Amino acid sequence: MTTTQVLNNSARTIGKSSQDLGNLLAEVSALAVRLRQKAKVSSKGDADFPAAEHAVLEILDRQSQATVPEIAWERSTSRQNIQILIDRLARESLVELVGNPAHKRSALVRLTAQGKEALTAARRSQNDWLEELSSALSGSEIGAAASVLRRIHRLLSGVSERVACVENVTVEKRNEGSSSPIAPTEPIEHSTEEEEFPLHLL
Numbered sequence: 681m682t683t684t685q686v687l688n689n690s691a692r693t694i695g696k697s698s699q700d701l702g703n704l705l706a707e708v709s710a711l712a713v714r715l716r717q718k719a720k721v722s723s724k725g726d727a728d729f730p731a732a733e734h735a736v737l738e739i740l741d742r743q744s745q746a747t748v749p750e751i752a753w754e755r756s757t758s759r760q761n762i763q764i765l766i767d768r769l770a771r772e773s774l775v776e777l778v779g780n781p782a783h784k785r786s787a788l789v790r791l792t793a794q795g796k797e798a799l800t801a802a803r804r805s806q807n808d809w810l811e812e813l814s815s816a817l818s819g820s821e822i823g824a825a826a827s828v829l830r831r832i833h834r835l836l837s838g839v840s841e842r843v844a845c846v847e848n849v850t851v852e853k854r855n856e857g858s859s860s861p862i863a864p865t866e867p868i869e870h871s872t873e874e875e876e877f878p879l880h881l882l
Contacts, residue, residue, distance in 0.1 A: 708829065718809060733774075736765050737791065737799045740775065745790040747780065756837045774798055 716731060732755075739751055752762040766789055769775040774795035777787040791799070814822070 704828075705832075733765055733769055734799075734802055736762065736769065737774065737795060737802075740789060740791050741796070741799055745778070745788040747783065747786045747788060749786060751789070756833070769795070 735755060736751055739754055740746060743750075748759050748762050748766060751766075752759045755762065766775060766777075770777065772794075773792055775789050776792050777789055780786055780788045
């Protein structure tokens with residue numbers, strides 16, 4: 681095979697990969713719309729709150745407590761957008777702000793008892809259709825898909841694997857009582873409108 685033929689084959693392979701990735705992202709976009717529709721149909725009572733607020737509650741449940749910049753970093757949005765959501769959740773008594781010994785100017789946010797109840801209700805309303813979906817997929821398929829989407833998310837956000845690991849370690853140290861202040865890099869700003877997945881899948 682000549683050098684020209686090798687280069688042509690390589691170019692075709694790169695083009696095919698780009699096309700396949702475009703098709704994958706189109707499927708992700710369509711899936712996001714379908715998940716929003718499904719969440720609206722499934723939501724009842726206390727579980728009926730926007731997807732972006734649900735995602736914030738999920739983060740706080742996982743981490744026990746976090747600052748607004750930390751939540752913004754994980755959601756790949758701005759601190760201003762997260763602050764709007766936190767203020768709204770606080771007015772509904774779903775979260776509360778407490779003092780932060782590591783950074784006096786950046787309060788810690790945590791779930792209230794009412795917030796935990798609302799999150800439990802939201803999860804319960806989704807369990808049936810999640811179980812139905814998972815029964816049609818293998819564990820390896822789900823894991824592989826989540827891994828690919830997580831990596832794409834980080835690449836689009838400009839976050840390397842190393843930076844992501846450092847950020848996770850920093851959050852863990854603060855949760856253990858470290859006195860070191862945390863100042864994550866400001867991420868790309870997105871709207872607080874209901875444009876996210878209703879579940880924290882990635």
